[in-house]
Amino acid sequence: MKKGTLRQILLITDGCSNQGEDPAAMAALAREQGITVNVIGVLDHFDAEDSRGLQEVESIAQAGGGISQIVQTRQLAQTVQMVTKQAMTQTIKGVINQELQGILGETGTVEDLPPEKRGKVMEIVDELGETVDLDVCILVDTSASMKTKLPTVREALMDMTLSLSARMGRNNYCLYLFPGKRKAVTRVVSWSPNLDSIERAFEKIGTHGVTPTGPAIKEATKSFGQIARRKMLFQDDEAYDDGPRF
Amino acid sequence: MTGQDFNFYPGTRIIGKWHRKQYELIRKIGSGAQGTVYLAVSDGKKMAIKLARDRASLIAEVNVLKQFEQLQSNPLGPSLYDNDDWLYGGETIGFCAMEYLKGTPASEALRKRSFDWTIVFLVQLLNQLKKLHESGYIFADLKPENLIIIDPGHQIRCVDFGGATKIGRSVREYTEFYDRGYWGMGTRKAEPSYDLFACAMILIDAATGGRFERSGYPQDQLLRKVKEASRLVPYQSIIFKALSGRYASAEEMRQALVSQAMERQQPSTQMRRRGVSATAKSKTNDGWVSAWLAASIMLTIYIVCVLVYTM
Structure with missing residues (x-):
């Protein structure tokens, strides 16, 4: 089986967008291009005002074919790495389900197999999740209300790279913050195999009142085009190597 | 991710969708992030039934337990009796039936018993880990909650293999306090030294009286904690070596621990x-x-x- 590359957008936000395109529509558009959109909503207390943010978080992930998870700030670290990994498994399972439907007919999915066979299929899913290459574009909402949560977000992202770099497959990350200084979105880290450079990325952020989630997702979707081009330039595989391969 | 805890009344009957075996729940034994375990009875035999919240984790556990059954030596985990689905109110809940191990959770036993016992249990645990590692897996989510002290015999056994990972892959399940990645002291790659780090953390946990959160300088914090705990003094060098991943195998750490324990006063x-x-x-x-x-x-x-x- 030829291994492909899984492409994900990871959106970390705490509330409602209020500028630009409809974020769910943009997520659906990303999905059409083979990119999964996962959303983590950092909501510390649930009240009436938050419920709209909650709905938006869910609808973006649904439209983007990904996973959404609402967490409190202190649980962020474990959640970020878990959501990313679960989304990978989900995507791989989706592909396998499609193959199975071809064999078993319309209703065949992994869940419909007897436990013994399901176990074997999951072994393959695991194996693929371990060896497939992964591109993650991280989008962090840095609007005023997120400001105090940013140090935790940074830690959570470092933790995620720690978990992912233990895989055999290669990883690529890029990091966008929104709202940006002049534009809707600013790229702070361009595609690279590690996120070491984010240490200081969060320091020089000004606060803005707007939250252009839609445009941010659009920009993130475009960024996957850049990586395709970069891969053409760097035919030398070593540049992306970040772990032993077998 | 349904998030909800299972709550079934004693007497609830479970019938497997595929193998048609019947089980009657007696009481809840425990509950974790991945599922809920009940004591149940089937054909007059007591067993533990694990109802999975996260199916992937259950499948992983079943795969590992099956692997163990092919080994000839002592059982590493509980024996696996059945693995099936239960249709409950339009929902499919995956479950497995395992040998029921009667005993005290290690989290409780470690608090109640003297520190001498902690060392004994750790020596036993390292012996189990050695066999596990030799079979190509690490336990990964090693913590007192996943260990049990069997009632007669004072033997420690691992009970929850949901996190067990093939050596060389990446760790899927972990608990922050026992995770070397959290403390900035290593990767989350499944290798024997990952488990040995957790072993050292179990010692620290038992000696300092509870888990603590990491500070800005996690490595210094850990070293300080170890140096401050008087009960850890004789084992300092062993703990440091395990924390920094310098033990190549569980056996090496076990031998060090045994000889240190024997060297103490008569x-x-x-x-x-x-x-x-x-x-x-x-x-x-x-x-x-x-x-x-x-x-x-x-x-x-x-x-x-x-x-x-x-x-």
């Missing part, structure tokens, strides 16, 4: 031997008294020495 060594063999039960009472006396004398001498030294 009275407490005798005490430990008697405890392990558990033969002279009637005599344990005066054994305790003499051990206490010896321990307090040793402690006094130690304090006096420290005082003299500091002055």
Whole structure:
């Protein structure tokens, strides 16, 4: 089986967008291009005002074919790495389900197999999740209300790279913050195999009142085009190597 | 991710969708992030039933347990009886039936028993880990909650293999306090030293009286904690070596721990031997008294020495 590359957008936000395109529509558009959109909503207390943010978080992930998870700030670290990994498994399972439907007919999915066979299929899913290459574009909402949560977000992202770099497959990350200084979105880290450079990325952020989630997702979707081009330039595989391969 | 805890009444009947076996729930034994475990009865036999919240984790556990059954040596985990689906109110809940191990959760036993016992349990655990590692897996989510002290015999056993990972892959399940990645002391790649780090953390946890959160300088914090705990003094070098991943195998760490435990003062060594063999039960009472006396004398001498030294 030829291994492909899984492409994900990871959106970390705490509330409602209020500028630009409809974020769910943009997520659906990303999905059409083979990119999964996962959303983590950092909501510390649930009240009436938050419920709209909650709905938006869910609808973006649904439209983007990904996973959404609402967490409190202190649980962020474990959640970020878990959501990313679960989304990978989900995507791989989706592909396998499609193959199975071809064999078993319309209703065949992994869940419909007897436990013994399901176990074997999951072994393959695991194996693929371990060896497939992964591109993650991280989008962090840095609007005023997120400001105090940013140090935790940074830690959570470092933790995620720690978990992912233990895989055999290669990883690529890029990091966008929104709202940006002049534009809707600013790229702070361009595609690279590690996120070491984010240490200081969060320091020089000004606060803005707007939250252009839609445009941010659009920009993130475009960024996957850049990586395709970069891969053409760097035919030398070593540049992306970040772990032993077998 | 349904998020909800399962709550079924005693007497609830479970019928497997595929193998048609019947189980009757007796009571809840435990509940974790991945599922809920019930004591159940089937054909007059008691067993543990694990209802999975996260199906992937259950499948992983079943795969590992099946692997163990092909091994000839002592069982590493509970034996697996059945693995099936249960249709409940339009929902499909995956479950597996396993051997019911009667005992005390290690999280409780470690708090109640003396620190000497902690060392004994750790030595036993390392022996189990050695076999597990040899079979190509690491336990990964190693913590007292996933360990049980079997009732007769004082033997430690691993109970929850949901996190067990093939060596060379990446760790899927972990608990922050016992995770070397969290403390900035290594990767989350499944290798024996990952489990050994958790072993050292179990010791620290038991000696310092509870888990703590990491500070800005996690490595220094850990080293300080180890140095501050008086009970860890004899084992300092072993703990440091395990924390920094310098043990190549569980066996190496086990031997170091055993020889260090034997090297300590005579009275407490005798005490430990008697405890392990558990033969002279009637005599344990005066054994305790003499051990206490010896321990307090040793402690006094130690304090006096420290005082003299500091002055």
